[in-house]
Amino acid sequence: MRRYFFLPLTLPFLIFLVLLLPLLFILFASTITIAFQKLGLPLPVAFTLFWAALIGSFVNIPITEIRSYGPIVKVAKVSFFGVTYPVPYVDWGEQKTIVSINVGGALVPLSIVVYEVVRLxxxxxxxxxxxxxxxxxxxxxxxxxxxxxxxxxxxxxxxxIPPLVAVILALSIGAYNKPLIAYTSGTMGVLIGADLLNWDKLKELSAPMVSIGGAGTFDGIFLAGIIAVLLV
Structure with a gap:
């Protein structure tokens, strides 16, 4: 009886994957840079903003702390015949939620919008x-x-939802600068509507930390503006 063993990743596929990742990154970087250029930003500035958004997506700056009271899952240790077992139980206590702002997902788009407002x-x-x-x-x-x-x-x-709304707004009231309307409405709309207007609900999340701007480059705020600009 023959037995066949198949590796999860064959060598040719692994080589192809290693070669494909840099190409995908270059394509992703070029797409975002083009979107920034459509906003009227020079190429060096657009390239710098891309790296600022990418690196800044890993940086969260704490701005405040929210305290609330509610059920908390705790773990007690119980010994039985010399063996210790973890036993979870629910207790009532104080919860702390750190509210932070993401550099790549919030501060970079906000800086672009402020620049555009000043320019106008x-x-x-x-x-x-x-x-x-x-x-x-x-x-x-x-x-x-x-x-x-x-x-x-x-x-x-x-x-x-955010890119679709931004595209509709850009096509309907964007006049002669549709990319600007698409980007500003796509980024600031999410930042204000989803994050800031739900500030009173943050204490109900029971999360140790919440980030305005979320996951940065791959978050809805950033991608909403980029996708909307590219679609118009």
């Missing part, structure tokens, strides 16, 4: 600035409506 003010583009503010408010209302607190995790929102 200098150029006296009140027409476009008014439309941008309206788009952000509409996107924030929609994000608030679709966001839900997930216990132990954070505030969740369907991934496709």
């Amino acid at each position: 003010l200098i150029l006296d583009e009140t027409f476009l600035l008014t439309r941008m503010i309206v788009a952000i408010l509409v996107s924030a209302v929609v994000s608030k409506a679709f966001s839900r607190p997930v216990k132990g995790l954070g505030i969740a929102i369907p991934t496709f």
Whole structure:
């Protein structure tokens, strides 16, 4: 009787995977850089912002601490015939939730939006600035409506909602600068509607830490703006 053993990863597939990862990273970086350039940012600035968002996605800056009282799962140790067993039980006590802000997922998009606002003010583009503010408010209302607190995790929102809303707003009221409307409404709409407007629900999450901006580069706030800009 013959027996055949198959390795989980064959050598050719492993080599292909190693070669594919750098190509995917280059494609991902190029896509985001193009999106930044469509906002009118120079190539060096766009490239710098990409790396700032990527590296900053791993950095969370604590800004405050929320204390609440509720059921807490604790573990007691019980010895039986010399053997110690962990026994979980529910107790009532104080819970601490550290609220932090993610550099790549919140501060980088916020800095871009602030730059665009200042640029529009200098150029006296009140027409476009008014439309941008309206788009952000509409996107924030929609994000608030679709966001839900997930216990132990954070505030969740369907991934496709923010980019879709941003694209619709850009095509309808974006005038001659649709990428700007798409990016600002896609990023600030989620930041305001999903995160800030749900601030009072953070203490109900029972999470040790919640991050405004979430997972940074791969979070809804960042990707919503990038995807929306690319679609318009």
